[in-house]
Amino acid sequence: MKYVSIIILLLSSFFLTAQTVIPTPETVVxxxxxxxxxxxxxxxxxxxxxxxxxxxxxxxxxxxxIEIEASGDAGFFYARQTLKQLGTEQQDGTWIIPCLKIxxxxxxxxxxxxxxxxxxxxxxTTIKKYIDMAALLKMxxxxxxxxxxxxxxxxxxxxxxxxxxxxxxxxxxxxxxxxSQKEIKEIVRYAAERCITVIPEIDMPxxxxxxxxxxxxxxxxxxxIQVPENGxxxxxxxxxxxxxxxxxxxxxxxxxxxxxxxxxxxxxxxAPKGNWxxxxxxxxxxxxxxxxxxxxxxxxxxxxxxxxxxxxGRKAIFWGDVVYQEGYPLPDNTVxxxxxxxxxxxxxxxxxxKRNLPVICGTNYYTYLNFPVTPxxxxxAARTFNIKDVYTANPSYGKEDSPLLLGxxxxxxxxxxxxxxxxxxxLFPRILAIAEQMWSxxxxxxxxxxxxxxxxxxEWFEKQGYMFGPGLKSEVxxxxxWD
Ligand code: ACM
Ligand code: ZN
Numbered sequence: 001m002k003y004v005s006i007i008i009l010l011l012s013s014f015f016l017t018a019q020t021v022i023p024t025p026e027t028v029v030x031x032x033x034x035x036x037x038x039x040x041x042x043x044x045x046x047x048x049x050x051x052x053x054x055x056x057x058x059x060x061x062x063x064x065x066i067e068i069e070a071s072g073d074a075g076f077f078y079a080r081q082t083l084k085q086l087g088t089e090q091q092d093g094t095w096i097i098p099c100l101k102i103x104x105x106x107x108x109x110x111x112x113x114x115x116x117x118x119x120x121x122x123x124x125t126t127i128k129k130y131i132d133m134a135a136l137l138k139m140x141x142x143x144x145x146x147x148x149x150x151x152x153x154x155x156x157x158x159x160x161x162x163x164x165x166x167x168x169x170x171x172x173x174x175x176x177x178x179x180s181q182k183e184i185k186e187i188v189r190y191a192a193e194r195c196i197t198v199i200p201e202i203d204m205p206x207x208x209x210x211x212x213x214x215x216x217x218x219x220x221x222x223x224x225i226q227v228p229e230n231g232x233x234x235x236x237x238x239x240x241x242x243x244x245x246x247x248x249x250x251x252x253x254x255x256x257x258x259x260x261x262x263x264x265x266x267x268x269x270x271a272p273k274g275n276w277x278x279x280x281x282x283x284x285x286x287x288x289x290x291x292x293x294x295x296x297x298x299x300x301x302x303x304x305x306x307x308x309x310x311x312x313g314r315k316a317i318f319w320g321d322v323v324y325q326e327g328y329p330l331p332d333n334t335v336x337x338x339x340x341x342x343x344x345x346x347x348x349x350x351x352x353x354k355r356n357l358p359v360i361c362g363t364n365y366y367t368y369l370n371f372p373v374t375p376x377x378x379x380x381a382a383r384t385f386n387i388k389d390v391y392t393a394n395p396s397y398g399k400e401d402s403p404l405l406l407g408x409x410x411x412x413x414x415x416x417x418x419x420x421x422x423x424x425x426x427l428f429p430r431i432l433a434i435a436e437q438m439w440s441x442x443x444x445x446x447x448x449x450x451x452x453x454x455x456x457x458x459e460w461f462e463k464q465g466y467m468f469g470p471g472l473k474s475e476v477x478x479x480x481x482w483d
Pocket of ligand 2: 219220237239240275276279280281282
């Protein structure tokens, strides 16, 4: 009897492990037996069911084969992503997949991963690696942060100095470089094949030092400026100069040509107004448009840019900084990206709702995965968190009661020199908790249950090429380094 129970225990843990999928599908009904094939792709039958929502799918695995039903490409794609996690490939190339039936659809329609290629540059192959990761985790937007004080990374044909000069203002070996328009088109295509839309972020008016080194006349005083190694400065695009606004609109023309995305992110965060408060052109613009002050000027400036995108049929996403105060109204194609929980709690979320603007939730606590689990460089103890914090206390999760909730995001910023080889260990395993919150419609399990599932999946994700770092402080060994 004792041996029978041990065998049952071993078998059930095998089945549990074999059927772990993250993010968790809405319903899983376990069958008996397994399907074996040497030609997985050929053994999948796809049927269109136009009644299913666009990203939903039904997946049935029997001893005779695999059936997928979906209404279009996205549903079929997500079913195959699930299948990838369910199957195990034997040494002789045979795939073994347990029999079961899954019905699945996402909790939230907009699920994004941000990569900061401004502060640190990543190779094109690395960008593709993280697009693949986002696809495995059933995210559907890749938010690409392309311009920063430390580097302008997107080739703009009309302004070659942006990349000739602006892509090389950082000192680090991985702060050199940019993406050519040819490379960008290839990345957009690569992402689209994985049901991912690339949203470019061109940050304005702040985080613009690299552009101002290339073209000093775009700033308030036209002087030579220093690029900060960390943080940001008051050297921002001048809102009072017509030629600066024209420049930015010309940049957006090329951006819109490269990126078919409905959404273009225009940044708008952390723009200190020291220069604007003393610039005669900014002062004149405030007077001319009857604005209250330099913050109001940022709203006016943002509205000009959002309206320009509107004329091209696009929507403008801004960081929550633009709704901290009342002022010049933003047009109705504006979306607010809530981020600063540490500094402003849920002000941006509430203020966006007040203005009837859709919101993407991606708070620094707990979706900024560059924040390590234990202190490292500029990330002091107050800027650390673990996977339990993400799973149990993420302010960005659980906001779907609001009809204005557009989406949920997570981010990998590259402040303080987060280089390519550090990215995996920042993201994993914590990004699995975020993917779960974005996609899974199931009620959250206990943290312990969820974390067991994550640990069961570690080997699988590592086989796909994604290294795990520690998820909890207690797992950070003395010899572990975030470098
Ligand atoms: C941000 O983290 N500055 C958007
Ligand atoms: Zn100015």
